[in-house]
Amino acid sequence: MYRPEIKVLDCTIRDGGLMNNHQFSNDLVRKVYQAANEAGVDYIELGYKADESQFDRKEYGPMKFCTEKDIEPIVQGIEKRAKLSVMVDIGRVDPETIVPKGESYIDMMRVASYVKDIDKAIDMVNLLEDKGYETSINIMAVSHARERELDEALMQVEKESKTRVVYLVDSFGALYSEQIAYLAKKYKGLMPSKEIGIHAHNNQQLAFANTIEAIINNVNYLDGTIYGIGRAAGNCPLELLLGFLKNPKFDLRPILNVIGSDFIKISQEIEWGYYIPYMITGVLDLHPRFAMALLNSDKRDDFLQFYEKLINESNV
């Protein structure tokens, strides 16, 4: 028996775009949009709402900006079943440029925030809710948060924000299932009026397992990406998630199809997934940028030296 409250959010294009400055062709973005719609996911996240005065269109593809004009050629002519989502980074978007929901293709805006920026995140979601959007607050890098500060932030979100969804984000792929269960219970306990979401990273091959653990602990918003594409080790593979969920509205087949037609090839061009340097930063609960730097160097297989260097630095 399935839980009808469960919502699946596909963030293939948004999180995958972190690996190539969002330089996917519109053709590929349309294929993903179509496949995810047909697969029955609830939300499709295409990219970021980034400020054009801060980021250059010569460097970044259209899904970095997600203006209405950028989105139109993606969604045109494809039957829309899922809601459309974009991500908003605190400080990287000009709220003045955001049109009211009635004038937008976008249904949901997810605000990414560290614990320390929670006041700004609350202001932002309240502004976006007033413009008519669904919102979420995605609290990043929770494995690095001090517990008392996290607790205070969660209580403040419960009290002051109009958002309905708060995400638990394991940015470094460092958390084990028991820690996910502990945090999910904490989030729900301190924010009884909110839905909880999970966004897991796959450094230790735990993104799917931790998503299941979150489901068991009453988390209802689940992020996945096709073939697990995403920054560094990537995310919870959508195909595994849909294979697990029992709601008959989900259909695995369009996702299998687009993996075969496009993502096998993309995985040969963009490096995400289970690479030992990402595994090492996951085990050590560190940002993957250290691993990304190693993989771009001529010492990319010198795992032992990399591990010892990180251990020594964190012991200082």
Next chain:
Amino acid sequence: MYRPEIKVLDCTIRDGGLMNNHQFSNDLVRKVYQAANEAGVDYIELGYKADESQFDRKEYGPMKFCTEKDIEPIVQGIEKRAKLSVMVDIGRVDPETIVPKGESYIDMMRVASYVKDIDKAIDMVNLLEDKGYETSINIMAVSHARERELDEALMQVEKESKTRVVYLVDSFGALYSEQIAYLAKKYKGLMPSKEIGIHAHNNQQLAFANTIEAIINNVNYLDGTIYGIGRAAGNCPLELLLGFLKNPKFDLRPILNVIGSDFIKISQEIEWGYYIPYMITGVLDLHPRFAMALLNSDKRDDFLQFYEKLINESNV
């Protein structure tokens, strides 16, 4: 705080050998043997005890047979800290050829058996125990076992066998953590005098997570392989397991080192790991041979057709 009863068994060479007819060079096998010894694992499994009248040495490497003469060049000159294990398949070994423990390099023999062959497995482990070996019974394909027959087999093993260890084996990588927990409790409940082991396959990226779930449910014998090498989707990656376990006797570094020096290259020659056809057989709880056949065909990326074919066949 760690659990001192936990034993780690590295079966890199044994399970990896299923992908290349055990044609690893002695040099590579020695490197793995040395690294696993230095990493502090408790058992190292090198291969099978196969009957030379059934299997041809022209087709299979020495670790298919694991005679004393085969093992000698592997272990010579390397400090032995771990015990040495081999696997015995029911019907594929002549018990007469097995020398007493006092004349052997081998410490442990693991007997692989389906539920239906449990009488033979009990006879075999009792014979091996009488020869002085440690043993285990590894009950394969438990996801396909009828529950009443499994229960009877476990009760019979408890009562009639001299083995001290019984393994829960998720041969098809089909089980989710709740099912692992359920089975681990069943095994321990019906066999209170035995230690329980776990051997997980990684079709759904759950081998490591399911091994953790087994640990939580009092399973103490844990199989892993370097970089997850093994048949089809492979096994629980030893480096993840050692990164998780808290016992200070374990050292991740020799394993990271041998991955960088050898296993990255081997992974380009032998196909194991997260391939969509293996994911599909895992989701459908089917033997990976269907997926292996697809991957050796010219339709290897036609995942949708493969999935629909398997679904249709299992609906007949």
